[in-house]
Structures are given as structure tokens and as C-alpha cells.
Amino acid sequence: MSSETGIDSSRSGAKEREIYDVAIVGGGVVGCAIARRFVLEGAKVILLEKGVDILSGASKANSAILHTGFDAPAGSLELQCVQAGYKEYLEIFRNFNLPILKTSAYVVAWTEEQLARLPDIEKHAHQNNVTNVHLIDREALLKSEPHLSNTALGAVAVPGEYVIDPWSSPLGYLTQAVLNGAAVRFGYDVAGGQFDGDTWQLKSSTQESIHTKFIINCAGLYGDYLDQSLLGKSEFLIKPRKGQFIVYDKSASALLNAIILPVPTERTKGIVLTRTIFGNLLLGPTAEEQDDRSNTSVTQNELENLKIAAENMVPDLKNMPVTATYAGLRPASECKEYRVFEYQEKNWITAGAIRSTGLTSSLGLASHIFAQYSKMTKPHTPPENIKTPKMPNLAEHAPRDWTQPGYGEIVCHCEMVTKREIDNALSSVIPAHDLSGLKRRTRATMGSCQAFYCSARLAELTKNRLSHDLSIARNGDDNE
Amino acid sequence: MTMSDNHLQVDVAIIGAGPAGLAAATELRKRGIKSIIILERESEAGGIPRHCGHPPFGMREFYRVLTGPKYAARLVEQATNAGAKILTRHSVTCILPHGELEVATPNGMINIAAKRVLIATGVREKPRSARLVTGTRPQGITTTGALQSMIYLKGLIPFKRPVIVGTELVSFSAIMTAFKGGIKPVAMIEKNNRITARHPCELIASFKHVPIYFNTELETIVGTSKVEGVNVTHNGESRMIDCDGVIFTGNFTPEVSLARLSHLKIDPASGGLEIDQFARCSDPAYFAAGNILRPVETAGWSYREGRTVGALIADDLENNLPTNEPEIFCKCEAPIKLVVPQRIIPGQSGGFNKLQLRVTRAVKGKMIIEDDHGIIWQKNMSVIPERRILIPLSSLDLKEGTKILKFYFKE
Numbered sequence A: 001m002s003s004e005t006g007i008d009s010s011r012s013g014a015k016e017r018e019i020y021d022v023a024i025v026g027g028g029v030v031g032c033a034i035a036r037r038f039v040l041e042g043a044k045v046i047l048l049e050k051g052v053d054i055l056s057g058a059s060k061a062n063s064a065i066l067h068t069g070f071d072a073p074a075g076s077l078e079l080q081c082v083q084a085g086y087k088e089y090l091e092i093f094r095n096f097n098l099p100i101l102k103t104s105a106y107v108v109a110w111t112e113e114q115l116a117r118l119p120d121i122e123k124h125a126h127q128n129n130v131t132n133v134h135l136i137d138r139e140a141l142l143k144s145e146p147h148l149s150n151t152a153l154g155a156v157a158v159p160g161e162y163v164i165d166p167w168s169s170p171l172g173y174l175t176q177a178v179l180n181g182a183a184v185r186f187g188y189d190v191a192g193g194q195f196d197g198d199t200w201q202l203k204s205s206t207q208e209s210i211h212t213k214f215i216i217n218c219a220g221l222y223g224d225y226l227d228q229s230l231l232g233k234s235e236f237l238i239k240p241r242k243g244q245f246i247v248y249d250k251s252a253s254a255l256l257n258a259i260i261l262p263v264p265t266e267r268t269k270g271i272v273l274t275r276t277i278f279g280n281l282l283l284g285p286t287a288e289e290q291d292d293r294s295n296t297s298v299t300q301n302e303l304e305n306l307k308i309a310a311e312n313m314v315p316d317l318k319n320m321p322v323t324a325t326y327a328g329l330r331p332a333s334e335c336k337e338y339r340v341f342e343y344q345e346k347n348w349i350t351a352g353a354i355r356s357t358g359l360t361s362s363l364g365l366a367s368h369i370f371a372q373y374s375k376m377t378k379p380h381t382p383p384e385n386i387k388t389p390k391m392p393n394l395a396e397h398a399p400r401d402w403t404q405p406g407y408g409e410i411v412c413h414c415e416m417v418t419k420r421e422i423d424n425a426l427s428s429v430i431p432a433h434d435l436s437g438l439k440r441r442t443r444a445t446m447g448s449c450q451a452f453y454c455s456a457r458l459a460e461l462t463k464n465r466l467s468h469d470l471s472i473a474r475n476g477d478d479n480e
Numbered sequence B: 001m002t003m004s005d006n007h008l009q010v011d012v013a014i015i016g017a018g019p020a021g022l023a024a025a026t027e028l029r030k031r032g033i034k035s036i037i038i039l040e041r042e043s044e045a046g047g048i049p050r051h052c053g054h055p056p057f058g059m060r061e062f063y064r065v066l067t068g069p070k071y072a073a074r075l076v077e078q079a080t081n082a083g084a085k086i087l088t089r090h091s092v093t094c095i096l097p098h099g100e101l102e103v104a105t106p107n108g109m110i111n112i113a114a115k116r117v118l119i120a121t122g123v124r125e126k127p128r129s130a131r132l133v134t135g136t137r138p139q140g141i142t143t144t145g146a147l148q149s150m151i152y153l154k155g156l157i158p159f160k161r162p163v164i165v166g167t168e169l170v171s172f173s174a175i176m177t178a179f180k181g182g183i184k185p186v187a188m189i190e191k192n193n194r195i196t197a198r199h200p201c202e203l204i205a206s207f208k209h210v211p212i213y214f215n216t217e218l219e220t221i222v223g224t225s226k227v228e229g230v231n232v233t234h235n236g237e238s239r240m241i242d243c244d245g246v247i248f249t250g251n252f253t254p255e256v257s258l259a260r261l262s263h264l265k266i267d268p269a270s271g272g273l274e275i276d277q278f279a280r281c282s283d284p285a286y287f288a289a290g291n292i293l294r295p296v297e298t299a300g301w302s303y304r305e306g307r308t309v310g311a312l313i314a315d316d317l318e319n320n321l322p323t324n325e326p327e328i329f330c331k332c333e334a335p336i337k338l339v340v341p342q343r344i345i346p347g348q349s350g351g352f353n354k355l356q357l358r359v360t361r362a363v364k365g366k367m368i369i370e371d372d373h374g375i376i377w378q379k380n381m382s383v384i385p386e387r388r389i390l391i392p393l394s395s396l397d398l399k400e401g402t403k404i405l406k407f408y409f410k411e
């Protein structure tokens, strides 16, 4: 499906061939952050996304934790980018009106064996320069988390782990890029391309060619495919790892203060319980290897297992209603590290396999990639007056649109989404193109009734304004 | 009613203008209570019947057969004529102790201080997510209520060939609603060996040529952007049904989202607000009526309950309700699903004169009620889910000092 957006400058102007400095393939959080960084550094950027909206891949579903990097592999690129990303987020979030929930985290030991590993976790964190990480005993843990099961044995406290808005942040990054000159093309599936030693000519199956001097592969779950099809080789293999989640009712968020992390295993960070920025309690993710790169189905078995695990940790969750279930795919590869490759002779950088920390690391990774790029190209002149968007606040703990007069009506009652917010989301710099995009921009239908009360009104308000209408016809229309 | 800036003081604030809230307002006005407001978050009052575009509603209230929307309009008219004030697009966002409410309105936030508050926010169907159903999350998955609003209120059609999950009364409404929109359901699936609704509802399905598959469970929803089919299991065997939508019907749950975030107690068994036989919540400034109390009763029942509770609130304002002590707590054991009210003040007349019970599965045997000393009531019965069981309070010999009444079944 191909779609034009109002922000696409290349279509409106003269027919003259436009040559971009950089084409970024993929509008996940990584692509969005990289687009922003390159625009701030003065590059002429186009972002190409095959979906109808940004965040169509791995980035649409994650735990939304802003990581400190306390447990990242020492000396890794991942650690470097997570810590740089963390730092930059803290520097910029206020200017973007983005939220942060300063929860802190506990890595909780539930067995003697896990308890014995806590000192190593603390030591590793200190080595990673996260110096405020410290051990706490069972009493202190239960005192600050009174709803936690008293079978907990002890914990490592990680005061710097926070929760952010997983959707408004990347949207904010790309909006800033667009406000300062970037072009974005949706429905653009990069299917082929030719490099003449100086310029790439990119092809999609449905739209005209794009000309660019440099390419950054941020294709997430398809990163290896893109390298394969345009460079003829890929040095890594994506091995998708599914993570299923359960979102509990808002009342459950009162059961915890901090993020509850498990003692990690080799393979995964494990099952987490955390408040969300939207005021719910999130449980997950599972870690399930699969070949399919798009199937994010949930399974009753795994969800029930998750619930049991959670109720063991927080017994009061037993009577809590489930609001939503979903799953995301981590773009993992055959090894643990990020897979960043530079191909100078091809004017190409691949930011591959940004598996389970990309929301945090994206800003740091963007600077890293720009530094690598600068070594290969002529310098750009950064723009003078940089515009920064103010993102609509979706966080539960800060005043939302419905507290301000003139909102028209509440459309989604569970999440208190106003008609004004819906209208804005459909006409913003990067507008919503489908229901998922609208949800991510407003929270509509994400609440406990899951659209029981509002789907009719929402279908009416969005009629002919989304790529797939929520209704297929009007009653009485003559359809087959 | 006095209003200053954004602060409103009233005798009674009613949250929700459905049958229960409207009936209570009518009753309160008849009893001479002057300042009553109904706070309704939708742009129109009337509650769920507004979008049940079919009969039969109103037989006992208005002695005629009405469609849902006509019935809703009659209730609104009745309450308005009685002098109740309905404020639409007023969403209660916070319930505080002693009758303090925070309300969002398109003109800004207001605070309301009410001597008494009635919570009448109704019931809704459990969505797919809360049922932990396996599969993808494409467009085309809905509930009866959402489908009714689409078709009856907006004339919009979300799919053409859906599968209907469940066979409660409302599931047959889903068939009627679908046909109204030119939608042809391909099947109804039911995990038990009989329909949950009363005979002869199944005739609606056969009349409309919608097959009912018994002993069949929904296994997986398939489809990327739109529903492409569902896998079902029948006696352990799996098969695919080709369809473009799924309607989850019934499996009702009281709409307590707001109350859950407050100081009021929720009964995990009913999923609704916990009350005593005078409909008082754990904070006696708050009352509850209608389907917020339990899944699920008819509109007519909710209406009558609203009238009853309206009268109780009037009694309370006139200081004619007993204090809420000592109390006996009702506790039920599976397969008994719920008991309402959950608290009984012994030795009192007035208020709800019957206990309402439900079971989770079909059972046959003896229903038993036991107090701290032994059995006080028993009766042989054969019941199935979603049927009301009523036990007159007067038939129970409640002794002073009893703390707990235990409800169980001997099969």
C-alpha cells in the first residue's frame, strides 16, 4: 500500500531530480532517531518506511523502559549507545514535552541461587559506571514494595531505570527531523537499488526511484534482507524473538512503585513487571524464537503462564482484570551485540539487530552512526534555527488534554481521549494513517473496554481519513 | 443546587444516565428531593438501550413493547418531566470520600459535592484481550455492544461474514443487529452442549440460517490487517472457519473502571461494587444500582432497581436508614459465582428483599446457606449459568452476632 504524506517535499516541487545526502531505510525508533541526528547535523535526509506509519515493526511493542545499561555487556557498542541514549533523552525530553516516570528498578532474587548472583550484578553495574546500583535486603525491599510476595529474598536496586512513552519519543524525533527539513515517504518498500560509485538509485515496487548519496539501513527485522538484496551480502542473520505482554487494569499500577526485574539469564532480560507511562501495569515479555518476521500473535498458554508468574511475584494481581494483550518481535541476531557495519565503498552503514534496548539506545546510536558517517563524507553545515516540536502529553501523571477546556467531547472514555486530540493526531506533522497509529498518538481504544463504548464514534470520526476505514460500508450502501 | 465557579453542591449526584440512573432520579424527584443531577459522559442520555435497536423493552414500565432507543427516550423524558437535571458530556473522572466528585466537561473541570452519590455505570461485554484469546490482532474484532452502536447509531458496517462467539441472550441480539446491517454471520460457536440463553432463542439462529456449533471453542484468530478466519476445536479436533470478523458476545463485566481507582470496595465475585441490602457501598455516601452490581440483568430489572435505590437514598436523606452495623458478610464458593448484596444488616426490613445469586456452570443438587453455627437454609435446585437465582431475605433466620454466611452447593 502506498501513501503520500503532506510532508513529502519531493513530490510537490519541480520535477527536477532530487539527490539526498542520506536515505534512511526504516521508520522504527532507530531510523527516527538517526533521521533527527543527521538533520541536526545539516544533512539532507529522506526516511523511507514500507509501512503506512512509523513504528510498524519491532518498535511498536516494547516494555518502554529507559535503561541505564547496568546489565549490558561490558565494553559493548550496546552499552556505549544505551548510556549515550539515556543521557541524551534526559537532556532533551523536557524540550519535546516528552514524559518520564522516575520509577527506579529492583532486580529481585526469588531463589537462593539468584540471591547468590546479586553481588555480581552489582559489581557488573559498577564496572559499567552505573555507580548508584546497590544491594538491598529483603526487609528494605518489602518495605518499599509492600505488595511484592514475601517470598522475595533480596534485590539489587537500580535507581536510574525509568519508564518513558515508547511511541511519542520516536514520533518526536522524526517530527523534529521533518520540521527541520527531512522528507518522509510511507508505503515505500525498498526493493532494489543501484550504486554508481557516487549515488544510489533506490527502487520500490510501487513508487518512483529515490536518489541518494548514502544509505543507512535501519530495517530492523528485515535488516539482513536489505543488505542481502542491495549489497549482495549480509554479515548477520536476524532471528526474531517474540515477546508477549499483558497490560493490567489501571488500578493494578498502585501495586508497584519500581520496575521489578528478574535476575537475567544468558538469553533474555526475563519477565518484567512495570508501571507504564499510561498508568497501567505491564507484564512481560516472553522470549520465543520464531522464523516469522511479522507474526505477533499472542497465545493463551503463554499469557496464562505469564499471569501465574506475575501472581507469584505480586499476589494481589489475582483479582486484577486484564486490559490488553500484545506481542512484539525483537530483531535479535545470532549473537548478542548490535550489528553495525560500515561499507565505505558502497556509501552504506547498517544498524542491524538492535534487539532489546533500542528504545533507549537510539539517540546514542544515532550519534555513533553519524560519527562513523562523518569519517566517510564531506562535512555538512548544521542548520541555524532548530525547531523542536512540543509533543501532546499522553502520560497519565501529567495534565492531559481533557483537563483543558474546549476539547469538544471525550471520544474514548476509558483513556479520556478527546475529539481535539483525535483531530490533531489526524492532521499533525506526521499524521496517523491507521487505527494503530491513532492509538499510539492518542491512546484511543487502549483502555479497559477495548473499544466497546467508542468504536462507533471513532469509526465515524475517522471515516475516509485512514488507510483502512474502521467500517467497510455504510448501512444501505450497495456493496456486493 | 448551588454553583460557584467550578464547584457544585447538590443533594444527590447520579453517575450514569442509563435505565438505573434515570429511574432513581425519577423516584428521588417523586419523593421530593430537589437538587439532583445526572452526570452522563455520552452526548446523549439513555445508556445501553439507546443502541439496542430492537424490541422488547418497556413492557413492565410502560405497558407496551418498545425498541431500545424508544425505551431510552421514554426514560429520559420521564426523568426530565419529574424535574431531574441531566448533564451530558460530563465524565466523572474521580470518586473521593464523602460524595466528592471530579468531573470533566468540555468547558473545563468541575468539582461536585453531593450528600449522596448513586453509581449506575452499567455493564459491558468482556473484550477479546481480557479473554486471553490466541491469535493476531487484526481489524474486525468486536463485541455486540460496539456492533450495535456502529449499526444502530452510526449506520456503519465493520464486516460482512463474522463468527459469533457465545450463545447468551445478547448473542442473539448480535444476530438481529447483524442482519439489520446486511451482515450475515457464518456461525455461532458455543463451548457447552446447549445455548446459554433460554429456549426458544436458538430459533432466531435457525430462522436466520446461522448454524450453532456446540462443544466448540475458539482457538485462534487468523489474519494480518483484517480477520481472515478463526480456528475452532470441536471435541479435540481443530478446523478453520472462513470469516471476516469476530463478535465476542456476553461474558459481561460491570463497568467499574472508575470505582476501581477509588476508595470503594469491589466484590471480586460479582466484579461490581460491594453493597449492603440498602445498596450502600463501603462508603455510605455512595449507593449503587443497575448492572454495575452484577453481570447481567435486563434493562427492566435495572430500571426497577433504580427506582428502589432512589427511594432508599431518599429514606437516607430523611435519616430513615439503619446504621450499617452489625453486618454479616456473604461468601460464595464455586460453582456459585456471586451473591448480591454482599453485606446484610440483620433484623431489618426494607431495602433489597431478595439475595441475587448466579452459578458458573450447570449444576444440580442442593444449595446450602450456613452461618457460624450451621445450616440455616437449603433447597434442591437445578440451575445453569446466567440465570438469576433469588432467595428472599425473609426466609433466612439471621442471628445477631453472625459474621459470615457461607453459600455453597452440594451436587
Ligand SMILES: Cc1cc2nc3c(=O)[nH]c(=O)nc-3n(C[C@H](O)[C@H](O)[C@H](O)COP(=O)(O)OP(=O)(O)OC[C@H]3O[C@@H](n4cnc5c(N)ncnc54)[C@H](O)[C@@H]3O)c2cc1C
Binding pocket: A025, A026, A027, A028, A029, A030, A031, A048, A049, A050, A051, A054, A055, A056, A057, A058, A059, A060, A061, A062, A063, A064, A065, A066, A067, A188, A189, A190, A191, A218, A219, A220, A221, A222, A223, A226, A242, A243, A244, A285, A328, A329, A330, A331, A354, A355, A356, A357, A358, A359, A360, A361
Ligand atoms: C518485547 C520487547 C521488549 C523491549 N523492551 C525494551 C525496553 O524496555 N527498552 C528499550 O530500550 N528497548 C526495548 N526493546 C527494544 C526495542 O523495541 C528495539 O530495539 C527497537 O524497536 C528496534 O528498532 P529498529 O528501528 O531497529 O527496528 P524496527 O522498529 O523494526 O524498524 C524497522 C522499520 O523498517 C521498516 N522496513 C523494513 N524493511 C524495509 C524496506 N525494505 N523498505 C522500507 N522499510 C523497511 C519496517 O517496516 C520497520 O518499521 C524491546 C523490544 C521488544 C520486542
Ligand SMILES: Cc1cc2nc3c(=O)[nH]c(=O)nc-3n(C[C@H](O)[C@H](O)[C@H](O)COP(=O)(O)OP(=O)(O)OC[C@H]3O[C@@H](n4cnc5c(N)ncnc54)[C@H](O)[C@@H]3O)c2cc1C
Binding pocket: B015, B016, B017, B018, B019, B020, B021, B039, B040, B041, B042, B045, B046, B047, B048, B049, B052, B090, B091, B092, B093, B120, B121, B122, B123, B124, B125, B144, B145, B146, B170, B173, B255, B258, B289, B290, B291, B292, B296, B297, B298, B299, B300, B302
Ligand atoms: C451490549 C448489551 C446489550 C444488551 N441488550 C439488552 C437487551 O436487548 N434487553 C435487555 O433487557 N437488556 C439488555 N442489556 C442489559 C441491560 O439492559 C443494560 O445493561 C442496561 O442498560 C443496564 O442499565 P444501567 O442503567 O445499569 O447501565 P447502562 O445502560 O449501561 O448506563 C450506564 C450509563 O453510565 C454512563 N457512564 C459510565 N461511566 C460514566 C462516568 N465515569 N461518568 C459519567 N457517565 C458514565 C454510561 O455512558 C451509560 O450511559 C444489554 C447490555 C449490553 C451491555
